[in-house]
Amino acid sequence: MSSYTPAETAEKSGFSIDTLRYYEKIGLLPGIARNAAGRRVFSDGDLGWLTMLRCLRETGMPLAEMRRYSLLVQAGAETVQERLDLLQDHDRRVEERIARLREQQDQVRMKIGFYTDALCESLPV
Amino acid sequence: MSSYTPAETAEKSGFSIDTLRYYEKIGLLPGIARNAAGRRVFSDGDLGWLTMLRCLRETGMPLAEMRRYSLLVQAGAETVQERLDLLQDHDRRVEERIARLREQQDQVRMKIGFYTDALCESLPV
DNA sequence: ACTTGACCTGGAGTCCACTCCAGGTGGGAT
DNA sequence: ATCCCACCTGGAGTGGACTCCAGGTCAAGT
Secondary structure (H helix, E strand, O other), X not given: OOEEOHHHHHHHHOOOHHHHHHHHXXXXXXXXXXXXXXXXXXXXXXXXXXXXXXXXXXXXXOHHHHHHHHHHXXXXXXXXXXXXXXXXXXXXXXXXXXXXXXXXXXXXXXHXXXXXXXXXXXXXX | OOEEOHHHHHHHHOOOHHHXXXXXXXXXXXXXXXXXXXXXXXXXXXXHHHHHHHHHHHOOOXXXXXXXXXXXXXXXXXXXXXXXXXXXXXXXXXXHHHHHHHHHXXXXXXXXXXXXXXXXXXXXX
């Protein structure tokens, strides 16, 4: 049960301090504590939430949908089904994304093969 | 050896007409022919190039790098090695991307598992 | 002769996700 | 006492990739 300054949190979470402030402002980080001087104090729970946000964001979820998820979490236990639906939809999109990336990677590799051949042919014999 | 209007090209390539114009403007589509009235006339070759661009784009290559690739292609045969390097770098990035997506998908699925369990536990017995 | 519709141009506007800035505060080190 | 530094706020600015708009042209249909 530790607490962290904005700088530490930025370092641990991989988000910049500006991004942390921005996320709080748009409602992605509810309930961040403040000390007597008005400065943010992040908890281990906040760190965990940030890890989740990072995961969603890097898998391509837009901030608007992350905000929706955040609101559902805040709304309490009766939103569990909705959260589940949201995450399952997201999981499906990630799956499609990966499949599509693989196909396109194959295309790129065909092109690479083509250029490799071109280079070989042009070698002096 | 057919030729296509902007509308047909948009339909076949999946880029909007505005995007086609934009790509031509920033140098991604060199040598697009025009008819007597000044309208664009796309060839099968252009279509093929657009397919390549789409592939690079959807695998996350920024327009600036696509432009660099485009310039290399225009510069002729002595840039084949550079093109190869560029595509191989890109391929590596795509590979990393896919691996990372898989890891993060696992995280999402753990969360889904957690919520599924939560729902099961809360079922009336 | 006239309208329609697909196209043209240059340039402005939009959206997303930050990122930066000016001006201000409070606490600890020298 | 003073200085520094990490932090605060509201709001403006940025970068990437489009997307839209006003005003104009041409060819074909009625």
